[in-house]
Amino acid sequence: MATVMKTTREVKGVGLAIPRPDGPEKVTGGTEYVADLKPKGMLHAKLLRSPHAHARIKRIDTSKAKALPGVRAVLTAKDIPTLKRKAPTRAHAVLAIDRVVFVGQPVAAVAADEPAIAEEALDLIAVEYEVLPAAVDPLASMQPGAPPVAEAGTEADTSEALAHSGVAAAKSEAGPPRAVNISQQVKLQRGDVAKAFGESDVVIEKTYRVPMVHQGYLEPHAVLAQWDTNGLLTLWASTQGSFNTRSEVADILGLEENQVRVIPVECGGGFGGKIRALCEPITAALAKATGRPVRYVMTRREELEAGNPAPQVIIKLKTGVKRDGTLMALDADTIVESGAFSGAVLTMSAVFLASVYKWPNFEVRGFEVLTHKPSIAAYRAPTAPHTFFAVDSQMELLARELGVDAVEFRLRHLIVEGDAMANGQKWQSNGAKEVLRRIAEHPLWRNRAAWSAQSGKDGHGLCGTGLALGGWIPGLQPTGATVRLNPDGSLSVLTGQVDIAGTNIALAQIAATAYGLDIDKIRITTGDTDVAPMTGLSAGSKTIYTVGTAVLEAAKDARKQTLEIAAKEMEAAVEDLEIEDGRVVVRGVPDKGVTLASIGKKGNLYMSKVPPVLGVSHPAFAVQAPAFAAELARIEVDPDTGQTTIHDFVVVQDAGKAINPLGVEGQMQGGAVQSIGIALTEAMMYDKDGRLMNPSLLDYRKLTAADLPNIETIIVEVPAPAGPFGARGVGEPPIVPAPAALANAVHDATGVRLTELPLSPERIALAIAARQ
């Protein structure tokens, strides 16, 4: 599929660094998001949320709220007959039925004329709770006798894992859950671990912890819902996948998919947090109850307290090697805290632990654990930053202990194409080695000793350099696209792809090159679920790889149809024709030709015998393309305060083929900064009762421009055999390496090894003090 179209002239398309066409609208404030929509008669929704992590609801009295002027509807669980006590997913738990399982869980919903009236109504709803013991710590929650989170008999939810990554859970061996709050288990093993540890010269055992963090999209969750008189529900949604939202909402409300239309409005950031339905079902229910359009926009506090953040992950990792550097054995537990509902991408963590480097003997046990906290969802490469933090910290420690070069040690043991991953799947070709080699050639790495020597001199603090590897195995999902020739000779590309990452311009570039027409003649549209071909989620680093393939094939189809029409007209053979400058010409005879516009016009004319050109493709996929990045940080640590300053930061990433280098750089820079945030500053902090202690953007510390240097990007291109023009996923890899890279840099600078994130000034200063 990685065919390069033969054109006599280079078409402006794939490989050009061109800005997104939506730029002018975005810089002038013209782009509309859900919260900017305001149809006539619109009502505002607010939710009453649980103040307790775990409690029984004894009584709810909504009579006073209903009596408040301007209130149009007050709903509780009993008003939505399709709700199930054993909610299979968080999205199905629209309103709590008789038990709340996290602080912030919706209990009642109000629609009112004005937001302030809805707020006032919430205060008038009386709920009587019987507070129950809560399981807040995942390790305690795994023990027998912990307060149960799910209703007995609730099935594990692995749909997110399947949507996000192609790594099959089926290949892992799952045992029976051993405690009430363990909702998923996987076990991967190979060889004789005990024997191999016995033969190891160096054994290192560490426990790595990464707290819950929030995806941090600037636009809070929002939706506008309206029903028409035929019972058709329309949702204007901020979603990463309109078809997925349609299915979820239909299922939850007991509708057919064809009764729901999802119009994807510009998504103000998702990063995995806007895949699953969250506020759509309740807003639809309020719109139904009132017969009016209802808009619900979550507040930032609601986002932080009751969004769907990334899980806390605790990894116990023990590794043994021979003195000559031979890898011997790995033994690991990965504990993924899923909050109140199942849905973690557990398998990826377990598989990566034992797959990235070639361990001949390993045993990895993975546990998804429920706690009385908001349930989690994907966050850009879900569980990979956590897992590579453990894997690449440990590789660094082993290399140090053995006294060998840390990059060479990684390169020696990296899994290569054709090797079996820990779950038996065959490893596909990728650029992991190339990105490691390229970053090791960087002057910042080669000159790291000189930087370290600056420590304590000329007012410098402790100086260090660190690097790490990280990657992702992108997901696969069937998808579709059409390419239409217009009467003016331009092309219209239609998919249902929500453009959360600048993918539309890249898809248009693919169409340009595949068809043979310059990019400025191509317009791409994201259609809603009533008009677009079925299109997969914008998630899992798979948009360009899968939708790009559909666009490529649809454009080739349109090109073939165009040439066939022209061949008839010109009495020439299709093989002799070429598209050049908006005309179909006989190769080598540029004077003889017909314009694309004339072909496009004929397909539109009354009584015309020429069919309109419509290229169609709707592929499914089988082969994945792993995608890797390496990151390097040159840092300085203040030995007294523990404050880390990043002076330089480099991302080297394998894009397969950078369809639009400008967009790829943007992904690398944004992903790297999210990765640095996980490493240095971000943590959702809960008290012993399961209450979030930092539910504001003042206290939940995201990085600002003043915290960072410019992020240097180096794109490497190792073609993906089945990717369009060789492209592979680029969204996720750059969020993976920084935690390990920065832990390695802090170790290099200070001599202390930290295994718990974030690497806060307090942790670093205490570790330095403890060593002295």
Added chain:
Amino acid sequence: MAKLALACTVNDEPVEVLVRPYDTLLDALREELRLTGPKEGCGTGDCGACTVHVDGKPVASCLMLAMQARGRAVLTIEGLANSGALHPLQDAFVRLGVPQCGFCIPGVLMAAVAVLAEHPRPTDEQIRYGIAGNLCRCTGYTKMITAIAEAAAAAPAGRA
């Protein structure tokens, strides 16, 4: 609660609008005047997405009551382009591919305009601190910083 009449100028046009005493300037701009360029990312002044200028100074419009703008000059992102021509900062943001999801961009641009008004030839640090009140989750800020620096360098000397 009775509404109050707010008279001020918005984007160089005199406006009169009825607001509730508790409405923020952001509420009045978005819900009453339908200027939805300024965004509410937090409502607590922490993210900068609602940044507008009042009498030439950048403010978090979610923290200011609408009535506090009485008699004052408000500039929103919608007023930045001059009769259809993009402001040099807007132009640089488009050319360098800064906007991704775009939600933070109106606020960042209003902050950037304020930076250049105060420091026509800003240092890297002045740019970074100048937009440190604006959170962006997509871009990692690098292209933003580059675009602001480029727009500043391209401006004629002495331009405020």
